[in-house]
Amino acid sequence: MARVKFLCDADRCIECNACVTACKNEHEVPWGINRRRVVTINDGKPGERSVSMACMHCTDAPCAAVCPVSCFYTTADGVVLHSKDLCIGCGYCFYACPFGAPQYPKVGNFGSRGKMDKCTYCAGGPEADSTRAEYAKYGANRLAEGKLPICAEMCSTKSLLAGDGAIIAEIYKERVMKRGYGSGMWGWKTAYSDSPTG
Amino acid sequence: MPSSISNLRALCAAIALLFVFANPAVAQLSFKPTAEAVQEDKLLNALKEGDKITGRITIPDAMASSLIQPAGRDWRDFHRSKLPIIGGVAIIGMLALLAIFLLVRGRIRIDHGFSGAKLLRFASFERFTHWLTASCFIVLALSGLNISFGRILILPLFGANAFATMSAYGKYAHDYLAFPFMLGLIIMFLIWIKDNIPGKLDLDWIKQGGGLLSKGQHPPAHRFNAGQKGIFWIVIIGGALMSVSGWFMLFPYIPANVTELQFWTVIHAVIAMLFIAAMLAHIYIGSVGMEGAFDAMGTGEVDLNWAKEHHSLWVEEEQAKGRAPSGSAARPVAAE
Numbered sequence: 001m002a003r004v005k006f007l008c009d010a011d012r013c014i015e016c017n018a019c020v021t022a023c024k025n026e027h028e029v030p031w032g033i034n035r036r037r038v039v040t041i042n043d044g045k046p047g048e049r050s051v052s053m054a055c056m057h058c059t060d061a062p063c064a065a066v067c068p069v070s071c072f073y074t075t076a077d078g079v080v081l082h083s084k085d086l087c088i089g090c091g092y093c094f095y096a097c098p099f100g101a102p103q104y105p106k107v108g109n110f111g112s113r114g115k116m117d118k119c120t121y122c123a124g125g126p127e128a129d130s131t132r133a134e135y136a137k138y139g140a141n142r143l144a145e146g147k148l149p150i151c152a153e154m155c156s157t158k159s160l161l162a163g164d165g166a167i168i169a170e171i172y173k174e175r176v177m178k179r180g181y182g183s184g185m186w187g188w189k190t191a192y193s194d195s196p197t198g
Numbered sequence: 199m200p201s202s203i204s205n206l207r208a209l210c211a212a213i214a215l216l217f218v219f220a221n222p223a224v225a226q227l228s229f230k231p232t233a234e235a236v237q238e239d240k241l242l243n244a245l246k247e248g249d250k251i252t253g254r255i256t257i258p259d260a261m262a263s264s265l266i267q268p269a270g271r272d273w274r275d276f277h278r279s280k281l282p283i284i285g286g287v288a289i290i291g292m293l294a295l296l297a298i299f300l301l302v303r304g305r306i307r308i309d310h311g312f313s314g315a316k317l318l319r320f321a322s323f324e325r326f327t328h329w330l331t332a333s334c335f336i337v338l339a340l341s342g343l344n345i346s347f348g349r350i351l352i353l354p355l356f357g358a359n360a361f362a363t364m365s366a367y368g369k370y371a372h373d374y375l376a377f378p379f380m381l382g383l384i385i386m387f388l389i390w391i392k393d394n395i396p397g398k399l400d401l402d403w404i405k406q407g408g409g410l411l412s413k414g415q416h417p418p419a420h421r422f423n424a425g426q427k428g429i430f431w432i433v434i435i436g437g438a439l440m441s442v443s444g445w446f447m448l449f450p451y452i453p454a455n456v457t458e459l460q461f462w463t464v465i466h467a468v469i470a471m472l473f474i475a476a477m478l479a480h481i482y483i484g485s486v487g488m489e490g491a492f493d494a495m496g497t498g499e500v501d502l503n504w505a506k507e508h509h510s511l512w513v514e515e516e517q518a519k520g521r522a523p524s525g526s527a528a529r530p531v532a533a534e
Contacts, residue, residue, distance in 0.1 A: 088362060100267070
């Protein structure tokens with residue numbers, strides 16, 4: 001099995017936010033939650049770059065390590081998923097996540113944050129693949145249909161890449177070689193540096 | 199008409215020149231917007247501890263403007279490796295100390311036995327406040343320990359579903375009982391502060407080890423001795439820190455900043471471990487550890503001999519006010 005990852009080539013991102021919109025539409029993500037977002041660094045200054053960011057599906061994921069009820073699991077593809085049946089909405093994964101991925105549906109209402117929601121790499125959850133129960137809790141399971149995450153699939157500039165980590169890293173390196181510059185594989189050092197093989 | 203063409207050319211050149219002069223950035227562009235863009239490596243290396251890479255976002259959630267916060271991994275490591283050591287040393291260490299103390303010193307008896315005469319030590323409102331706070335504390339401590347260590351200690355016994363259900367109820371209990379606990383803290387502070395101001399007498403008490411280590415030694419004390427004053431201030435200061443840090447965790451959108459939330463959760467966890475260890479000692483000496491001590495918070499009335507041994511000056515004050523029996527200590531009543 002491949003170890004799947006996301007890679008945002010910030011030199012190609014035009015901040016169109018289509019990845020954000022496609023994700024919300026594909027999974028019917030509730031109001032107030034953005035599983036993916038586009039952050040613009042040095043906005044308005046020369047050399048500004050936009051980065052599309054969601055859960056990076058870390059190696060030794062901090063969220064999974066701190067969860068008091070151990071509701072996270074990693075699939076054979078390296079996707080970090082969680083069970084909303086087990087989640088108690090304590091907020092620990094939010095504190096630990098380097099990428100601000102975990103979010104909660106009920107904002108500011110103390111003691112009732114609700115079940116955590118985050119990017120699933122379009123891989124659903126612990127329920128049986130492509131069932132109504134799975135869709136209601138986690139959204140579409142495109143991986144089970146043999147498709148890649150919708151955000152990367154429809155990125156108009158092919159800035160956002162998803163797939164086998166080794167292959168997308170190679171694509172990015174070729175691009176950098178060819179054009180002569182690259183602002184970096186955003187988040188990779190933080191997400192995957194715990195294991196040299198990723 | 200060649201002249202009109204040359205006029206047009208001159209006009210075009212003039213317009214082009216105007217653009218160049220009106221927009222000096224185009225004329226003097228030395229910055230290459232492709233190759234000299236922000237670099238993730240440089241931003242990461244420039245980060246100070248606890249800092250994060252942030253930018254502008256177009257969604258209303260302000261916290262989403264944080265792109266990468268590597269400190270999340272440090273927070274993970276704190277919870278995975280540091281907190282179990284802090285908690286283990288504090289709590290298991292305290293239980294071990296108390297066990298050794300019980301084995302070596304045994305139960306601290308009333309040297310002159312029960313006199314049979316009683317005097318009021320804690321009025322009903324004081325006892326109510328104590329038990330309100332104490333019962334909340336016990337639930338808060340157990341549910342908090344469950345959040346910290348339940349995954350290691352209880353999850354394997356219960357299974358994932360039962361443990362998650364229990365933890366969810368535990369979390370609700372923790373969230374809601376925080377409020378009566380804070381109320382109890384405030385009342386305790388108000389009603390007992392006057393008897394808990396440290397004084398010169400406390401130094402003598404501490405020098406004599408509170409008489410805890412040797413039989414028959416009882417340094418004089420007013421209503422509260424130095425040890426009890428210590429417990430009072432541990433509860434007040436520890437409780438205040440727990441309340442402030444807990445408040446931010448209950449209302450995470452007040453700081454609206456993940457770095458601050460990380461700081462307060464670490465404070466909450468570390469103080470909690472020390473607090474629980476201190477309260478174990480308090481519970482021990484108020485129950486198993488000392489004969490006659492539990493009555494103070496149980497019925498509210500303590501035996502005159504117990505009071506004379508542990509709070510000699512307080513008994514004299516109470517007797518002067520006519521609120522305590524003046525029976526002599528040399529009137530032991532055999533225990534039935």
